[in-house]
Amino acid sequence: MPVSDGDEPYSSNWATKYRIVDGDPGGLFTVSTGPSRLEGIITTAKPLDFEKNNRYNLLVTVENEVPFATPLPTSTATVQVNVEDRNDAPVFDPVEKVVSISEHLTVDSDLVLYTAIDPDIMAHELMYRMDRDPAKWLDINSETGMIKTKHPLDRESPFVKDGKYRVLILAIESDEIPATGTGTILIELEDVNDNSPTVDDTPLKLCNHDPRLVRLAVTDRDGPGFAEPFSVGLLEESKMYCTAQMDKTGTVVELTFKAMREQRNFYINLRVTDAGGLNQDHVIHVTMNEDSCMTWGDFCVRP
Template sequence: MEIIVKVLDMNDNKPVFTQDPFTGTVAEASKPGDEVMRVTATDADEEGSANSDVRYTIISQEPPLPSPDMFVINPVTGGIRVNAPGLDREKIPKYTLAIQAADMEGNGLTSFGKAIITVTDSNDNALQFMTFFPENKVDVTDRDEPHSSTCSTTYNIVGGDPQGLFSVSIGPSKLEGIITTAKPLDFEKNNKYTLLVTVQNEVPFAISLPTSTATVVVNVEDVNEAPVFTPVEKIIRKPEDLPVNSDLVLYTATDPDTARSQKVTYKILNDVAGWLSINKDTGLIKVKSLMDRESTFVQDNKYSVLVLGIDNNEIPATGTGTLIIELEDVNDNPPTIDERMIKVCNKESSPQLLSVTDKEGAGFAAPYTVQLQGSSLSKWTARMNDTKTGIILTLKTMLDSGDYTVVLRVSDNQGLHQDSTIQALVCDCKGADVHILGILGAVLLLLLLSLLLLMFLRKRGGEKKKPLLQEDDIRDTIYYYDEVARMTRTSPLGSPYEDYL
């Protein structure tokens, strides 16, 4: 027969915690009832029996502040919850709980363990402004965890700066605010500003707390500012022939430092043509020497100078203004003939085209007119070409070869004229042959120069040969010529020889 023996369980195993210690965290702003963590224990006795039925108990809390029962544990599940208000990381950052696990529904064998609870930071501390602000900074203290988001700040200027002259940024510590100017300040308009500054954390408060504010007084220091010309660039229009010592313009600057009662004196800079002068006390600019629109110093009819305004501060400040003079053209330059010398044949002479130049603008230049003067009238004819910009000069009578002077009076469209003298070389030739003769003459001259150069080189080459006689052997050389153009030389040794020329 089969005998079945059933072994009854005895409570001979005590509970064992699954870890020791247990660790958990709780935010300091947690409220009663918020779960923190859970502890567990196992029992090797028969499952489902009282021998393995474990219950949990908190034996003690360290430190027992601000209440000895800050936490409570669920005896069945082992869940630990906040039991009382008053968690404060800044005062007590960590709690250690002694925990008991007992089987037999809490009345049997026991085991002991620990649960360590770390209190984490919540933004539950209002920022406090410091009573002393160094330089341009505002600073606060924050009891929350340093370098965390609950301790990082944002600043705002909420009053006293309607024009947005200032801005505030965060300093390296994340607690300080640095106030800087966003726009230029003007001591003469306002020398003092009272700013209302607020500060908040980047993370919202965990509990209801007031916003921290501070009053910052900014005193503006006076700085010597440069005089200011109005306008900075002044344009005037004047005729170029203004007499010397004529008034041009009054160009002055004002000193923005009204509280200093300073005097401004004036000076001209970059007057490259040397045409202007300025009264150092009044700023009146006059003509010092005659101006000229056609000068190389004038660009697009404009002449510019830089005017300085200098205050009399201990360290003077200088302001600058630009005076631009638009010079009106005046017909003060008569037309001139470019050519000064011509060559013509004395028979059937070819017309000569002479170019006319006028420095003036279009209103005072072409069309031009021309007239022969003095004795030139009887020997030459002169007329303008079809465009009235060039002169056609022609020899009308036969002259002997030689140099002649031709006087031409050229007038512009306003009648301003000037006599120009042309040197005419009259050659014994026909029509335009003078040009051919000139070319041939140039070729012959070139050949002659080449021949001379060749002879010079041959002479230099002969000097390098060793002489036949010593320097102290002095002999006479006799030259004579016969009818066939031979040159006979008697040598130093007495025997004649011939060279053909």
């Protein structure tokens, strides 16, 4: 917006400054003094939206940098800003949707309907596509946006972080140059007790005259409430060879073997149960050596 001034060129009495006083309640525009100091430059301060308002009438005032010596009317100008339409990308609502389901949801079940809208006045038809599904568990209806399970879910999968599985969905316009919107589904997988506890069943070699306390760590892939503390029991004839109990943490089996006069090979049958009541039987092969204890290395301890 060029202006003119009759004061001494390049002085403060001659230079100008500008203000938008009406027509911009949302603060979408700013006005500044241009390099010549006799021009105002209007720029956008925030993104414009054709669908909300396609025309603005801005009332702009201009003054000198130094106030007038005598009262003078303030010069004003009205600037009309016409907003041109562009093809906006589809928008998912919400941009991130949280869904809580059991990890045992059956295959081919409806998970969630997730759709987008085209904000353009001349809206396009939308097609939906799965963009990121790292475990390949899901499928989406390209027309409706309904997401279904195509494979079993697993909360203990390496693709699940802190019990949450993240999926990205695309909404694509049916246009020659289609705009694409992206939405996120955050699936919170509710844990079920579907993993039994396991122990290290590596064969044991012990000294028959001086057997030692053996500690076996217990692991369980399930989350809190379905894992520790564990319990343990001996099955069949195993009680004649040793006793079994859990340590104070409830995560380690402690086997105390009985001394024997001769070399023996036998099996220990353990049943380990998790906090949710799911158990697993384990068989451990044990060798008791009679004469050559030191040949068994770290497995045999003699005073």
